[in-house]
Amino acid sequence: MGLRRKLLVSIGLILAILLVLLYLATSVILMSSFSNLEEQLVLQDVNRALRVLETEVLELNRLLRDWAAWDETYAFIETGHPSYVAQNLDDAVFANLRLNLMIFVRYPDQILYSKAFDPQGNRPAEIPRGLYAYLTPESALFNLPHPDSSVAGILPLPEGPLLVAAQPVLTSRYQGPVHGALIFGRFLSAAELARLSQMIHLNIDVRAYDDPSLPSDFQEVRSSLTREKPLVVQTPGANSVAGYALIADLLGRPALITRVVATRDIYYAGQAAQNYIFLSLLAIGLVFGEATLILMDRLVISRLSNLSTSVTRIRTSGDLTERMAESGKDE
Structure with missing residues (x-):
């Protein structure tokens, strides 16, 4: 194998190893960064x-406050007069408030009135059976003896996840004594999830x-x-x-x-960037390798070739007085 070929193979191997090491290093660092991002x-x-x-639960709780701290609701808990239901609890109210249920509790253990509604179907519904397990006098929804008592959250019912809030019924001045509680519920239905998804994209x-x-x-x-x-x-x-x-x-x-x-x-953008970096490194390596070969050929290989030619000529001619031609001022 000639000197030029040996040099070409050596430089090619060195460049290939460097490119592989640089590619692996950038791949680990770059893709790790993009994955973390x-x-x-x-x-x-x-x-x-x-x-x-959480905002939906808080909004439901704020909505409930307007109904629980109301003189008319307070009077209804005390008297149970049907005019309250007729005037305030028609289907349009449930539809406008996107409510699935209202439950009015009279202490100590009576469900005074309850109504369920399907806002999507715009029709009455039944109180979900799974909710009754939470409607006992000892439950958090039922037992709200103090004016500042309040609970709100999510219940995983068999009928579906229910956003629920419960507050004691007070006068419009937020005074007691507390004679009962009011419970609001809104199912986290597919329509509700679609609405929330659209809100935050x-x-x-x-x-x-x-x-x-x-x-x-x-x-x-x-x-x-x-x-x-x-x-x-x-x-x-x-x-x-x-x-x-x-x-x-x-x-x-x-x-x-x-x-x-x-x-x-983001991950695929990282992969694209990784490929661009590899192609850039490859191009730089090819240019660097070509430049190295040209310089080595001009500065080393061509001179060694001239030296070998001169030595061969002198040996062939047998004239030991002949001198080799010099070019350049270095060794």
């Missing part, structure tokens, strides 16, 4: 979804924590979600990334898992 943005989206759910899905028919990706993350680690990010598919969050019920028990799905635009 993707995870952070997904977690931000999950927190946005949690905040909008995210794809929100909510499932019951103990649902035996959970989708496979929910089942995979369920064991990873705890009070200490309520947020998890997974990649259920090559083109999507999802964030999951654990939501507790009124009693602090695991109740729901919410999921936000996003496309992997």
Whole structure:
């Protein structure tokens, strides 16, 4: 193998090894950074979804305050007069407030009046049977003896997740004594989730924590979600990334898992950047290698070739007085 070829192979191997090492280093650093950025943005989206759910609960609680601290409601709890129902609890009220149920409680243990409504179907409905387990005198929804008592949160009913709020019934001046309580409920239905998703421009899905028919990706993350680690990010598919969050019920028990799905635009942007970097390194390596070969050829190989030619000529001629031609001022 000639000197030029040996030099070409050596430089090529060195450049190839350097390119591979640089590519691996940039791949680890770059893709790790893009993956971390993707995870952070997904977690931000999950927190946005949690905040909008919390806002819905707070809004329901504020709406309830207007009805619970009202002289007419206070009088209704005391007297049970049907005129209150006729004047204030028609279907249009439920539709306008997007409420699924109202329950009026008279202490110590009487459900004075209850009504359920389906705002999507615009028709009366039944009080969900799963709610009755929470309507006992000892329950948090029922037992509100003080004027400043209040509970609000989410209940994972068999009929679906229910946003619920309960407050003691007071006069319009927020005074007692407390003779009962008022409960509002709003199902977190598909229509409600679609409305919330549109509000924050995210794809929100909510499932019951103990649902035996959970989708496979929910089942995979369920064991990873705890009070200490309520947020998890997974990649259920090559083109999507999802964030999951654990939501507790009124009693602090695991109740729901919410999921936000996003496309992997950031990750694929990182892959594109990685490919651009590799092509740039390859181009730079080829230019550097070509320049190195040209310089080596002019500064070293060509002179060694001339030296070899001169030595051969002198040996062939046998004239030891002949001198080799010199070029340049270096060695």
